[in-house]
Amino acid sequence: MSEEIIIVSGTNRKAAMSYQISLTYQQLLKDLGVKSTIIDLMLLPDDFSFSALYEHSGKNDAFNKYREMMLNGKKFVFVVPEYNGSFPGVLKTFIDGLEFPNTFTNKKCALVGVSSGIQGAGLALSHLTDIFHYCGMNVLAQKPKLSHIDDNFENGEVINELYMTLLKDQAQKLVEF
Ligand SMILES: Cc1cc2nc3c(=O)[nH]c(=O)nc-3n(C[C@H](O)[C@H](O)[C@H](O)COP(=O)(O)O)c2cc1C
Numbered sequence: 001m002s003e004e005i006i007i008v009s010g011t012n013r014k015a016a017m018s019y020q021i022s023l024t025y026q027q028l029l030k031d032l033g034v035k036s037t038i039i040d041l042m043l044l045p046d047d048f049s050f051s052a053l054y055e056h057s058g059k060n061d062a063f064n065k066y067r068e069m070m071l072n073g074k075k076f077v078f079v080v081p082e083y084n085g086s087f088p089g090v091l092k093t094f095i096d097g098l099e100f101p102n103t104f105t106n107k108k109c110a111l112v113g114v115s116s117g118i119q120g121a122g123l124a125l126s127h128l129t130d131i132f133h134y135c136g137m138n139v140l141a142q143k144p145k146l147s148h149i150d151d152n153f154e155n156g157e158v159i160n161e162l163y164m165t166l167l168k169d170q171a172q173k174l175v176e177f
Pocket residue numbers: 011013015016017018019081082083084085086114115116117118119120149
């Protein structure tokens with residue numbers, strides 16, 4: 001059995017599609033015999049952007065749980081929704097609250113974009129790739145962009161065959177990465 005992978009659902013929006021795609025991804029990893037844990041940004045403490053950052057780093061117990069998980073993780077999947085042509089601010093705030101640079105240096109991740117529009121969060125994934133490269137993390141080249149997600153997801157499942165092929169292919173490559 002390979003090491004456990006952490007899946008980050010990249011928004012704190014209730015009923016987010018990103019969380020649904022995170023669940024799909026967790027199942028794909030399970031099918032490959034790989035354990036994973038989902039960090040759902042919706043479960044972060046409400047006030048973490050004020051109580052867990054900068055001079056408060058490490059002082060918010062509820063946030064520290066996630067800080068530790070991220071610090072100990074070796075491989076990540078970030079499911080990234082497109083908000084205003086980029087990724088959500090809460091995801092950047094989450095990253096800013098983590099230990100720098102040890103949380104990401106020399107680690108590996110895969111990115112998945114999700115949008116209701118046509119881009120599939122392509123720009124958001126590029127923006128995030130720049131940040132992770134700055135932090136010293138290796139980003140897998142395959143980055144599926146799941147556009148028009150509302151038309152391609154039904155009853156808890158991705159119903160677009162191409163999307164599923166892209167996700168399976170990426171998950172396999174991440175395990176081998
Ligand atoms: C604040 C906000 C901004 C958004 N901006 C965009 C956008 O720029 N392009 C787009 O295609 N969809 C945009 N959306 C829609 C999301 O892409 C859509 O909700 C999708 O399901 C992924 O986000 P979710 O995980 O929150 O569901 C936006 C949604 C929110 C809440």
